[in-house]
Amino acid sequence: MPRVRELEVFRLVLPYGRRPETVLVRLTDYGGMTGWGEIVDPAPKTWRLLQERLGGALIGLDWEHPDELGDIPGGPAADMACWDLWARMRGVPLSHALGGSRTSLMATVRIGAERNLESLVARVNRHVCAGYAHVTLDVHPGWDVEPLRAVRLAYPALGIGVDAHGGYTDAEALEAMDAYTISSIERPFTGLAGHADLQERVAAPVLVEVSSTAELDEAVATRAGRALLLRPATIGSLREVRRMHDIAAAAGWEIACSGGQGTGLARAATVAAASLPGCGLPCDVAEPPRSAQIVTPPVGASGGVIAVPLTQPGLGHTVDVNRVRRLAREAYVA
Known part of the structure; x- marks a missing residue:
């Protein structure tokens, strides 16, 4: 039975990009076992x-x-730490604790807009040569059909999804992209309005992102799509993640998991969730920049495949506590 003796909270500002902030929680029980x-x-x-x-x-x-x-209190970080501690105490991987059965995941890599089509195709080529069988293209009005056509002509067999980031107000370009055999259309509009009408018009599943079971129930009831985007690091608890997976799977929806940024811990939880049986779409878990990594082995894809950690209990990664303390801007102990 877990019983927390001490908790530590660390606020980190990560040394890359726009210097995103992340908060880590470490729980220690009376036997010295920890969860992150x-x-x-x-x-x-x-x-x-x-x-x-x-x-x-x-x-x-x-x-x-x-x-x-x-x-x-504290949402995903504290909940994740409790699950990690519980799974470590029982000597089981977090993926198995959640009910997952997959041992590896197909990865996708997100590719933003480039200065021209030649640069885009060259960037896709680098990832294909690295072993990726699927890419997700960021699209927006003015950068959508032509970039997709260029990549599809260069790679007829490549799996391609598109992420619109909620940037469209009408479906014309989205329908045109559907002609290029895409695996999904992610977040076409802001909110759920318009999703159901688009899904009726296109063959590719519309990939819907919601943050609760109530929102997912509404999306399923209104036929707002045929696929769910799960971001475990932004949902309140892994219990809620699992419930959302079960609802989507029961509705016959496909499921994709995405890992966001951070130090690797949130990505590790995403990999564990993506091992659930309904998560068949490619998983978006990019390896964090070396300057922000605090776990070994690093979380990410190799040859376009993400291995689900099965040899260590819990999240399946060892945290470099000294590095956490060096990166921390603030720390709190209770």
């Missing part, structure tokens, strides 16, 4: 919430399973 969690790009109130409420919610509490804990 991460929330990427947290809301401004998250740090104070973790300081003021997480200790009182977890320290000294006896619990048999993370599902018993309900909504934990």
Whole structure:
């Protein structure tokens, strides 16, 4: 039975890109076992919430399973740490603890807009040569049909998805892209309005991103798509992630998992969730920049394939605690 003796919270500003912020939670039980969690790009109130409420919610509490804990203050980071601790105590991988059965995942790599079509095709070529069998092209009005056509002509057998980032207000270009045998159309519009009409017009599944079971129930009921995009690091708990997976799978929807940024811990939870049986679409879990990595082995794809960790319990990765302390801008211990 887990019983948390100490918790540590670290606020990190990562040394790459726009210097995104991430918060890590480390739980230690009375036997010295630890569990880790991460929330990427947290809301401004998250740090104070973790300081003021997480200790009182977890320290000294006896619990048999993370599902018993309900909504934990601090959201995904604290919940992930509880699952990691629980799985480590039982000596099982987090993927198995969640009900996953896959041992490897097909990876996709996201490719943003380039200055011209030649540069785009050259960039795709580098990933194909590295072993990727699927890419996801970022599209927006003015950069959509022609880039997709160029990549499809260069690679007739390549799996291609498109991510619109909610940037469209009508379906004309989206329907035109459907002619190029794409695996999915991700987030075509802001909100769910228009999704059902688009799904009736295209063969590719419309990939819907929602953050709760209530929103997913609405999407399924209105036939807003035929595929679900799961981002475990932004959903309140892994219990909710699993429930959303089950709802989508029961509706006959395909499921894709995406890992976001961070240090590797949130990505590791995404890999565990992507091992669930309904998650058949390619998984988007890019390896973090070397300057931000805190786990070994690194989380990411090799040859276009992501291995699901099965030889270590919990998240399946070892955290470099000293590196965490060096990267931390603030730390809190309770």
